[in-house]
Amino acid sequence: MAKCDEGYLCEVCGEAVDEMVDSDLYLRYILGDLDYSQLAVRPERHIRCNPSQAQFIVDEAFEPMVVDGGFDKRELDAASVSEQEARVTRAWRRLQDVVGSGIPIDEYPLANVPPS
Numbered sequence: 001m002a003k004c005d006e007g008y009l010c011e012v013c014g015e016a017v018d019e020m021v022d023s024d025l026y027l028r029y030i031l032g033d034l035d036y037s038q039l040a041v042r043p044e045r046h047i048r049c050n051p052s053q054a055q056f057i058v059d060e061a062f063e064p065m066v067v068d069g070g071f072d073k074r075e076l077d078a079a080s081v082s083e084q085e086a087r088v089t090r091a092w093r094r095l096q097d098v099v100g101s102g103i104p105i106d107e108y109p110l111a112n113v114p115p116s
Contacts, residue, residue, distance in 0.1 A: 012049035020099050024050045030091045030098075032109050047092070056081075056088035061096075 008017045008025075017023050024045045028034050034042060047054050052071040055064070067073065073081045091110055098108050106112070 008044040010045045010049050011043040012045045015046070017044050017046055021096055022046050022048075023095070024053070026108070027053070027088075027091055027095055030094050030108050030110055031087065032111050036106065053088060056084045057092045058085045058089050059092065062092065 008023070009015070010017050017025075020026050024047045025034075025039060025042055027047055029036065029039060047057070048065065051065045051067045054062075055067045055071075055073050057065070073084070087110075094108070094110060
């Protein structure tokens with residue numbers, strides 16, 4: 001099967017990433033962690049399949065993630081955790097908002113959005 005016929009499969013669990021709102025790739029794009037040109041070539045995964053980042057999403061609509069070990073946010077500096085939670089949560093909320101909104105993809109990243 002051609003790669004384009006396979007859809008976007010999660011590199012972690014192997015299941016399809018059916019919804020953009022579940023896409024770790026698009027979350028990282030919105031965060032500014034990767035460039036638009038990388039969306040088509042980088043491996044995809046579900047947001048929850050990247051727990052070291054997903055643990056920083058703090059929203060009642062997102063079931064909290066707990067990470068044990070060296071990447072556990074409970075073991076990190078409280079100020080850094082707070083900053084990361086604000087940043088990743090804001091990006092996750094942005095991802096939920098842009099889907100189906102008609103916003104051009106180059107306007108998805110937080111750099112293009114004033115802080116709320």
